[in-house]
Amino acid sequence: MPHMLILGMGYTASRLADRLRGQGWRVTGVRRSAGDDVLAFEDERGVRAAIAGASHILSSVPPEGEDDPVLVRYRDAIAAAPALWTGYLSSTGVYGDAAGAWVDEGSPVGAGRRTARVAADLAWGALRADMRRFRLPGIYGPGRSALERVREGRAHRIDLTGQVFSRVHVDDIVAGVIASFDGPAGVYNLADDLPCAQNRVIEAACDLLGLAWPPLQSMEEAQLSPMARGFYAENRRVANGRAKRLLRWRPLYPTYAEGLRACL
Template sequence: MPHMLILGMGYTAARLAARLRDGGWTVTGVRRSPGPDMLAFDDMPAIHAAIGQATHILSSVPPQGDDDPVLIRYGAAISAAPARWTGYLSSTGVYGDAAGAWVDENSPIGTGRRTARAQADAAWGALRPDLRRFRLPGIYGPGRSALDRVREGRGHRIDLPDQLFSRVHVDDIVGGVIAAFDGPPGVYNLSDDLPCAQNRVIEAACDLLGLPWPPLQSLDEAGLSPMARGFYAENRRVANGRAKRLLGWRPRYPTYADGLRACL
């Protein structure tokens, strides 16, 4: 019986867990507080036992400050675990700003604003030779998309005409992780096929909802948080060809238009 241990049961990991359970898997999650099929992150004896029993181990926990809490507390145990598959959900933010150019898995990392994320990515890659790292761009899906931002009055159109981003539907991440169960270890970008300006996504969401487009604004006029402003500080297109070639993965939602229609 396959048994997946997921450290960090956030939005994406919860979607993966549901998919696996529907397929007959045993899934044990880890989060800050315990619950059904859920261990508390600080329950070290229980988590060490789960690490020893799991056939598959995935961490989706981002760095906290300068450190990766999973690596600090459980890295040695995961390194020595008998699991036949291990994975880590990383971020395409490790590539930094590419001035709108394409980046792939061979592009340098660690030059952007997410130094801790790049360091964690590299540390996970050195942990085990059989590890799969999934570098993810902006994640959206049901309950967490431009449709929700527009409905809540948080949809902004920023006057940066040359800004380009990549994104991925949460269920395409799930599909990519599952495809990697039988694929070779290494690094995989999981992104859709159409990098574009965020304004186009907001405009499409407004059109689907029958609402007017928000006005173009500068970053200062939009009153964005420092985290949101940082999103606009980097500009890149993320190539996904390696996952397609080596995993046989294809995004179910290859463009933002496909994904938004499914969310609606």
């Protein structure tokens, strides 16, 4: 039986775990607190034993401060593990601001605001020859989409001409990770086929719910959080051709329109 060890059981990783269990896999998770089939991150003996016994190892843990907590504690064990496959969920934030241009896996990294994420991405890439790094844009899916923000009155339309983002449905990430089990190691952007302004997504969510669009506002008028303001500080289109060519991956939700309808 294949055995997947997932360090960091967040939204995307939990979705992957459910899919793999449905396919007959054994899945062990690691998070801050222990539970059924989940080890506590601080249980070093248990986590190291799981690393040594897993056929597949994935980390979805983001950096904390300037360090990647998984690499700080378990780098040596993962580097020496007999696993057949290893992976890391990274971010397209490593590319920084491209002024709306396309970026692919060969684009420069390190010029953006997420220096710790860049360092972690590169460190995972250097750790093992079988490493797959998945660079992900904005993730959405059931219970975590523009639909919820609109329903809860948290959605904004920001008046920024030419601002473009990429996004990906959580189930398309899951499909991309699974497709990589039989594909070559390396870096893969998993993004949908239609980078566009966030305003279009909010408008589509409002239309699906039969609600009025929020008014166009400036950044100052919207009183965005520092995290949200950082989201608008970068402008890029993420190309997904490498995953399509090498993994034969195709997004089930090629645009936000199909993805939002599925979430609804």
